[in-house]
Amino acid sequence: MTDNPYQDGRGNKDRSLGRESTSTADPVRESGPTRAAEDAPFLIGDAMTGGYGKGPDILHDCTIAVNPGEIAVIVGPNGAGKSTAMKAVFGMLNIHTGRVVLDGEDITALSPQDRVVKGMGFVPQTSNIFTSMTVEENLEMGAFIRRDDFADTMAQIYDLFPILKEKRNQAAGELSGGQRQQVAVGRALMTKPKVLMLDEPTAGVSPIVMDELFDRIIEVARTGIPILMVEQNARQALEIADKGYVLVQGRNAHTGTGKELLADDDVRRSFLGG
Numbered sequence: 001m002t003d004n005p006y007q008d009g010r011g012n013k014d015r016s017l018g019r020e021s022t023s024t025a026d027p028v029r030e031s032g033p034t035r036a037a038e039d040a041p042f043l044i045g046d047a048m049t050g051g052y053g054k055g056p057d058i059l060h061d062c063t064i065a066v067n068p069g070e071i072a073v074i075v076g077p078n079g080a081g082k083s084t085a086m087k088a089v090f091g092m093l094n095i096h097t098g099r100v101v102l103d104g105e106d107i108t109a110l111s112p113q114d115r116v117v118k119g120m121g122f123v124p125q126t127s128n129i130f131t132s133m134t135v136e137e138n139l140e141m142g143a144f145i146r147r148d149d150f151a152d153t154m155a156q157i158y159d160l161f162p163i164l165k166e167k168r169n170q171a172a173g174e175l176s177g178g179q180r181q182q183v184a185v186g187r188a189l190m191t192k193p194k195v196l197m198l199d200e201p202t203a204g205v206s207p208i209v210m211d212e213l214f215d216r217i218i219e220v221a222r223t224g225i226p227i228l229m230v231e232q233n234a235r236q237a238l239e240i241a242d243k244g245y246v247l248v249q250g251r252n253a254h255t256g257t258g259k260e261l262l263a264d265d266d267v268r269r270s271f272l273g274g
């Protein structure tokens with residue numbers, strides 16, 4: 001995290017687009033009551049069971065997690081509960097069993113807003129930009145919790161996504177699908193998150209644009225921000241994943257490294273088209 005080759009030479013003043021984790025720097029919290037073990041994941045939605053309102057449970061004992069330096073990918077059929085699991089981690093639905101722990105702190109009871117303050121960046125699957133606002137206004141909206149000067153962060157985001165700088169004064173709704181997703185990711189990065197959660201960042205874009213977006217996501221991960229993302233392009237996503245989860249009907253069906261899941265006959269047959 002500290003000697004990141006991707007920041008040097010890009011003129012970034014900050015060490016990272018994200019905030020530093022406190023988990024290794026704070027031994028008191030390491031041994032605190034919410035930290036189950038030294039190697040507890042950085043962000044975990046642990047054994048989550050719950051659904052929407054008074055409706056039936058969608059998630060059943062579902063666990064997703066990500067660690068520093070990692071890209072963790074969640075794949076699975078439509079309606080499997082991937083978005084629901086992300087929303088549960090972000091505090092958008094009630095789980096009645098399980099918990100969410102970020103950087104050693106149990107945040108299960110916090111509102112989504114408070115989770116943003118704690119360092120979560122979340123890009124939902126739909127309605128993830130303000131279409132009538134300009135690109136730059138979208139990024140400014142992303143910085144809503146910041147009281148400090150965020151010009152540096154905006155410059156870093158324009159470095160990462162040069163097309164956004166070019167189109168900074170255009171309404172975000174006029175942009176292409178891939179560019180809109182860049183706006184959405186950029187908006188989430190404006191809070192300098194400790195962890196970034198992306199729900200289908202490549203939805204509806206061409207294969208070429210998908211590859212470009214994956215490259216940018218890898219670049220973000222290399223600045224030290226762990227990434228937890230849902231992807232419908234399962235094979236390509238698992239190729240860049242340090243860790244993968246296959247969810248089926250709200251449950252963990254397969255978990256492993258990206259490589260392991262790509263090599264698993266069962267996973268290949270059922271989810272990767274053979």
Ligand SMILES: Nc1ncnc2c1ncn2[C@@H]1O[C@H](COP(=O)(O)OP(=O)(O)O)[C@@H](O)[C@H]1O
Nearest residue numbers: 052055058076077078079080081082083084085
């Ligand atoms: N806002 C909602 N209210 C009630 N049920 C929902 C809502 N969103 C999703 N669901 C249901 O939750 C299940 C999982 O959906 P979702 O998490 O969106 O799946 P995925 O993202 O894997 O395609 C589906 O049965 C869906 O109908």
Ligand SMILES: [Mg+2]
Nearest residue numbers: 082083084125
């Ligand atoms: Mg979804």
